[in-house]
Amino acid sequence: MEDLFEKHFYVIILCGGGGKRLWPRSRVKTPKQFIKLFKGKTIFQDTVSRSRILVPYPKIFVVTNYDYVDEVREQAPSIPRENIIAEPQAKNTAMAIGIGALYIHKIDPLAVITNFASDHHVENLRKFERAVKTAAVTANLGDFLVTIGIKPTFPHTGMGYIKSSHLFKKVNNEGIFKVEKFIEKPNVTTAEELLSEGGYFWNSNLYTWRADSILRAIDKYLPKLSAGLGKIRESLGTKKEEGVIKMVYEEAEDISIDYGVSEKANNILLVPADFPWSDIGDWKVAYDVSKKDKEGNVVIFEKGKGEFVGIETKNCLVHFSDELIATIGVEDLIIVDTKDALLVCRKDKAQGVKKLVNFLKEKGKLEYL
Incomplete structure (x- = not known):
């Protein structure tokens, strides 16, 4: 166990773009993971802090877009520069996870990797640490792809679900289960049925595996993508590396690891967990997981000399800087004020912000995106 975590355990933080539902604070140039929401930290910095519970900085790798490399370096200066892997364009999680595993496998063929999205929020870090370490020990047992399933607390329609099968074995006194199937985001009725039936977990996309196991799985289920990774592998450390990566990404399939691998593989194992976990997908979620004042308001003051005065104001989120x-x-209400855009919407309409952003794009208002 000590040998695993000290020598062969790594974290990959997937730090691509996105975040339309957190507009106007989340923009193309500064996506949601780089904005401050919790305790004066950005969501990305919060993820780095969580990773440090598990591994030292030299064992943390970040896969991000070329455009965000400087932001990553500024927000996490302790992560070695050579650990920041720059993608020339976004090609979804299968490619990002694949290239991250490729880099780590080159320096450590025995590596066990856990993968974190940069826009998740986790509470009860003791339970989180235990679940991830249990997943790592399980992954190290053999050719397995291990996911952490979050025990559902309500019929969530914005989450995918995982159906567990029979008990595989116990690790760290925790039951590890085979995965029967993955379920797409259900409607309310179906979600209620899943909770009533039992054995279903929220799909957190918290994957852990040996580097060689995930590269083998990608080769089996996504052979074209794997061929591209093979070309990158041959170029690593040479003058051709950057050019080969650009060429491979131009041709790479845009597909998630769930669709491309997890839903097809028969060696998926599940570690049940019950720590509070959220994908910060919109302003309503940001409100739900944030500390509230006595009136139920969440006031996120990012920087500058701004001030908030609320009279007879309840259960609102206010995000601003200088005003x-x-x-x-x-x-x-959700109230988000930036230097060039103001958003006001009901909390229950927070999912509609993505539609608003798409509308602005259709109208050619690109300067606001």
């Missing part, structure tokens, strides 16, 4: 924001007699 004075004042409200009277409002409830359940």
Whole structure:
């Protein structure tokens, strides 16, 4: 166990773009993982801090877009520069996970890797640490792809689900289960049925595996993508590396690791967990996981000399920097003010922000995106 975590355990943080539902603070140039939401940290910095519970900085790798390399370096200066892997374009999680595993496998063929999205929020870090380490020990037992399933607390329609099968074995006194199938995001009725039936978990996309296992799985289920990774492998450390990566990404399939590998593989294992976990997918989720004042308001003051005054204001989220924001007699609102855009919407309409961003794009308002 000590040998595993000290010598062969690594973390990959997937730090691509996205985040339309957190507009106007999340933009193409500064996506959601780089904005401050919790305890004065950005979501990305929070993920780095969580990773440090498990491994030292030299064992943390970040896969990000070329455009965000400087931001990653600025926000996480302790991560070695050579551990920041720059993608020339976004090609979804299968490619990002594959190239990350490729780099780590080159320096450590015995590597066990856990993969974190840069936009997740986790509480109860003791339970989180135990679940991830249990997944790592399980992955090290053989050719397995291990995922952490979050025990559902309500019929969530914005999450995919995982159906567990029979008990595989116990690791660290925790039951590890075979995975029967993955379920797409259900409607309310189906989600209620899944919870009533039992044995279903939220799909957290918290994957852990040996580097050679995931590269083998990609080769089996995504052979074209694997062939591209093979070309990159041959170029690593040569003058051709950057050019080969650009060429491979031009031709690479845009597919998630779930669709491309997990839903097809028969060697998926599940570690059940019950720590509070959220994908910060919209402002409503940001409100739900944030600390509230006595009126139920969440006030996120990012920087500058701004001030918030709320009179008869309840259960609102207010995100701003330099301005004075004042409200009277409002409830359940999302208010996000930036230097060139202001968003006001009901909390229950937070999912609609993505539609708004798409509308702005259609109208050619690219300067606001």
